[in-house]
Amino acid sequence: RAAAAPPYVASLNPEQRAAVEALDGPVLVLAGAGTGKTRVLTTRLAHLLSSGRAKPWGVLAVTFTNKASREMRERVEKLLGPGGGGLPWLGTFHSISARMLRTHAELVGLKNNFTILDPDDQIRLMKQIIDAEGIDEKRWPGRQLAGLIDSWKNRALTPEKVPKNEAFAFADGAGVKLYAIYQARLRILNACDFGDLLMHMIDVFQRHPDVLQTYHRKISHMMVDEYQDTNVAQYLWLRLLAQASKNLCVVGDDDQSIYGWRGAEVDNILRFEHDFPGAKVVRLERNYRSTGHILATASHLIANNRGRLGKTLFTDDEDGNRVKVRGVWDGEAEARLIADDIEQWRQGNRSYAECAVLVRAAWQMRAFEERFLMLRIPYKVIGGPRFFERAEVRDVHAYLRLIRSEDDDLAFERIVNQPKRGVGEGTVQKLHAHAGKPPVRFVTDNGPLFDEDTGEVVTEQAEAPGGATRFRTLIGAAREMTITDELPLKARTALRSFLSDLDRWREKSREISHVELAEIVLDESGYTEMLRNDKSPQAQTRLENLKELVQSMGQYDTLEAYLEHVALVLDIEAESDGENVQLSTLHAAKGLEFPLVFLPGWEEEVFPSKRSVDENGDKGLEEERRLAYVGITRARESARISFAANRQIYGRWQVVLPSRFIDELPAANVDAVSETGYGMQAPGVRDMAVEPFSSGYQSPGWRRAQERGAFKGKPPVIDGEARLVARSGDGDAHYRRGDRIFHQKFGYGQVRMVDGNKLTVDFDKAGEKRVIDSFVVPASA
Ligand code: ATP
Numbered sequence: 001r002a003a004a005a006p007p008y009v010a011s012l013n014p015e016q017r018a019a020v021e022a023l024d025g026p027v028l029v030l031a032g033a034g035t036g037k038t039r040v041l042t043t044r045l046a047h048l049l050s051s052g053r054a055k056p057w058g059v060l061a062v063t064f065t066n067k068a069s070r071e072m073r074e075r076v077e078k079l080l081g082p083g084g085g086g087l088p089w090l091g092t093f094h095s096i097s098a099r100m101l102r103t104h105a106e107l108v109g110l111k112n113n114f115t116i117l118d119p120d121d122q123i124r125l126m127k128q129i130i131d132a133e134g135i136d137e138k139r140w141p142g143r144q145l146a147g148l149i150d151s152w153k154n155r156a157l158t159p160e161k162v163p164k165n166e167a168f169a170f171a172d173g174a175g176v177k178l179y180a181i182y183q184a185r186l187r188i189l190n191a192c193d194f195g196d197l198l199m200h201m202i203d204v205f206q207r208h209p210d211v212l213q214t215y216h217r218k219i220s221h222m223m224v225d226e227y228q229d230t231n232v233a234q235y236l237w238l239r240l241l242a243q244a245s246k247n248l249c250v251v252g253d254d255d256q257s258i259y260g261w262r263g264a265e266v267d268n269i270l271r272f273e274h275d276f277p278g279a280k281v282v283r284l285e286r287n288y289r290s291t292g293h294i295l296a297t298a299s300h301l302i303a304n305n306r307g308r309l310g311k312t313l314f315t316d317d318e319d320g321n322r323v324k325v326r327g328v329w330d331g332e333a334e335a336r337l338i339a340d341d342i343e344q345w346r347q348g349n350r351s352y353a354e355c356a357v358l359v360r361a362a363w364q365m366r367a368f369e370e371r372f373l374m375l376r377i378p379y380k381v382i383g384g385p386r387f388f389e390r391a392e393v394r395d396v397h398a399y400l401r402l403i404r405s406e407d408d409d410l411a412f413e414r415i416v417n418q419p420k421r422g423v424g425e426g427t428v429q430k431l432h433a434h435a436g437k438p439p440v441r442f443v444t445d446n447g448p449l450f451d452e453d454t455g456e457v458v459t460e461q462a463e464a465p466g467g468a469t470r471f472r473t474l475i476g477a478a479r480e481m482t483i484t485d486e487l488p489l490k491a492r493t494a495l496r497s498f499l500s501d502l503d504r505w506r507e508k509s510r511e512i513s514h515v516e517l518a519e520i521v522l523d524e525s526g527y528t529e530m531l532r533n534d535k536s537p538q539a540q541t542r543l544e545n546l547k548e549l550v551q552s553m554g555q556y557d558t559l560e561a562y563l564e565h566v567a568l569v570l571d572i573e574a575e576s577d578g579e580n581v582q583l584s585t586l587h588a589a590k591g592l593e594f595p596l597v598f599l600p601g602w603e604e605e606v607f608p609s610k611r612s613v614d615e616n617g618d619k620g621l622e623e624e625r626r627l628a629y630v631g632i633t634r635a636r637e638s639a640r641i642s643f644a645a646n647r648q649i650y651g652r653w654q655v656v657l658p659s660r661f662i663d664e665l666p667a668a669n670v671d672a673v674s675e676t677g678y679g680m681q682a683p684g685v686r687d688m689a690v691e692p693f694s695s696g697y698q699s700p701g702w703r704r705a706q707e708r709g710a711f712k713g714k715p716p717v718i719d720g721e722a723r724l725v726a727r728s729g730d731g732d733a734h735y736r737r738g739d740r741i742f743h744q745k746f747g748y749g750q751v752r753m754v755d756g757n758k759l760t761v762d763f764d765k766a767g768e769k770r771v772i773d774s775f776v777v778p779a780s781a
């Protein structure tokens with residue numbers, strides 16, 4: 001029998017093979033980390049297609065990362081040859097749903113060129129609505145409303161369906177009304193948010209049985225990875241699509257359920273057997289990923305959770321290295337230690353890309369990024385929203401979105417005067433008023449108004465009084481107002497030429513590629529020129545980013561595909577490539593594996609996160625522990641946990657305690673290592689005697705980086721090695737209290753306070769001022 005098996009199943013163990021070969025009926029694979037669940041799905045897809053049991057377009061496979069879906073796609077292409085008869089529906093819930101919604105947009109009141117708002121746009125819109133309703137946005141922030149609405153959408157609750165007792169969660173009962181207004185506004189803007197992608201499709205399936213039937217006829221088999229993290233909306237979506245064929249195969253691990261805070265329900269796993277009676281349940285117990293000590297450590301830790309289905313895991317691999325646990329003086333020392341380890345790994349002829357640093361919260365990345373930049377260690381942030389969140393990148397996207405859809409007022413607002421073309425804030429307000437909408441003043445990404453010439457922060461709050469009805473798009477309003485005399489002549493002329501530019505680009509976009517379109521827009525809008533005329537190092541970085549952007553667009557066939565991709569990576573994207581150290585949150589690392597994994601910041605309140613425990617008690621704590629389990633099980637050869645004795649949290653120094661998770665690790669599989677030279681003289685883990693970091697110390701990684709000439713004869717000015725004072729010309733310099741800076745107009749000064757991108761600076765001549773950080777450059781002391 002084995003001899004007749006196709007080659008791709010030959011390497012599987014019997015249980016894996018059973019899951020691959022069970023093509024009919026519901027299948028649930030419930031198994032621990034690294035047991036080959038994802039591999040089973042990929043192989044199953046190959047088997048479905050090569051055995052002819054399904055057509056490519058008849059398979060729908062939901063993966064958690066784009067990387068996994070790419071891998072599946074590659075396999076299919078290998079099997080069928082490129083373009084071999086269409087492609088399966090491969091992607092995340094969001095991306096597959098977005099693709100479906102493009103076909104049925106009109107059924108939910110959208111046009112098929114609708115825009116997918118990213119979280120930043122979403123919050124901006126919320127703020128406008130809250131203001132327009134006369135609610136105090138300071139007390140009831142847009143971000144909070146966005147969170148509430150998301151949680152309703154995760155449960156597939158439209159405004160009409162929100163339970164009465166939940167209506168009071170925001171602004172004394174206004175939440176549901178604001179939700180309804182928000183949905184109405186989205187329709188006018190021809191836009192939707194992430195949650196809508198699924199909710200609209202559920203709505204379509206429920207109200208249009210004929211549409212659902214066409215999918216039933218088309219899709220014969222469905223598969224879902226990371227099933228433990230599906231939420232109610234995703235579950236409904238799946239069940240609607242699978243109810244005809246019942247050929248649904250899901251794989252998951254209850255111990256890795258880490259999206260409870262986003263509405264994921266582990267119960268979906270338990271409910272599966274109930275909703276799909278006769279489901280074949282497969283358990284996998286052999287772990288192929290990690291060595292013995294790593295697996296034992298993870299298993300021991302997760303055994304502290306009570307709410308588990310319980311599983312055994314074993315490996316035939318050797319014991320390998322014990323898990324290292326190390327204490328250091330502070331966050332900077334931790335970054336030095338880890339960077340040094342990475343340098344050493346590299347010296348041993350291993351690759352940077354094999355190393356991953358997995359943090360609990362994004363803010364923890366800063367110390368590592370700075371250290372990596374300093375040692376010239378190439379790194380990449382997994383889930384990299386950073387690039388796509390950069391102002392210049394978002395500007396280009398706004399142009400492209402506007403060319404695609406005139407309704408996109410948010411895009412219009414963003415770039416109508418970027419580069420400056422004489423359409424000031426006053427004009428935009430008049431357009432708003434004319435559009436029948438309350439005037440909103442031009443705000444920066446983070447909200448505050450600032451002086452466009454100096455970056456001085458003027459006021460924290462944008463104003464937008466009264467009234468909420470809106471009758472035209474801003475472009476529509478602009479068209480009308482350029483032929484009346486309500487606007488000053490200069491603004492009128494400027495608007496007119498901007499509108500004719502847009503029209504021309506839209507016309508062109510029908511004949512040329514989106515890459516050419518982007519180039520033309522950058523050129524003809526004066527955007528590139530604006531940056532060229534700006535002699536600051538930031539402008540240089542921005543130009544480079546734009547180059548990178550235009551170049552990367554070529555990977556997508558159409559503008560639609562590209563913008564869709566952008567909207568979706570802003571949500572989640574995990575992938576690795578090239579020779580880069582991988583920096584990631586634990587959440588975004590799910591499903592991935594690396595030979596060497598660093599798990600820094602294992603301190604009480606950081607991990608387990610204070611917020612999670614405060615808000616959700618034991619349930620929150622157990623979810624944090626699952627996150628720790630996910631972290632450890634990413635490692636193949638070596639896992640290194642660390643904690644600091646001191647931590648600067650929100651700008652304040654605090655003495656912190658090692659995480660309780662450290663106490664829960666099995667002594668037999670763990671080495672507690674003292675790291676002298678990183679501020680810790682302690683023999684053990686718990687009884688640490690800390691000693692201040694001595695500024696004369698040169699870490700081995702630092703020396704090695706120097707040796708391989710990383711600084712090209714120009715060492716950065718450093719202070720006690722811990723702090724980078726002179727920075728490379730990156731526009732994203734992170735300023736800290738005490739830094740010397742230079743401002744074009746206000747001259748030299750010293751940073752007194754940092755609040756996001758706003759700096760309070762004591763200028764030598766001009767006195768104290770608050771400025772946006774992109775308006776200053778670091779000055780060497
Ligand atoms: P996670 O729960 O972390 O998502 P998983 O169960 O999806 O893990 P995979 O990522 O599919 O596990 O597999 C883990 C590793 O084990 C991969 O490197 C995979 O190639 C390897 N592997 C899985 N099954 C086998 C097998 N039968 N023979 C050899 N290697 C295998």
Ligand code: MG
Nearest residue numbers: 037038039591
């Ligand atoms: Mg997996």
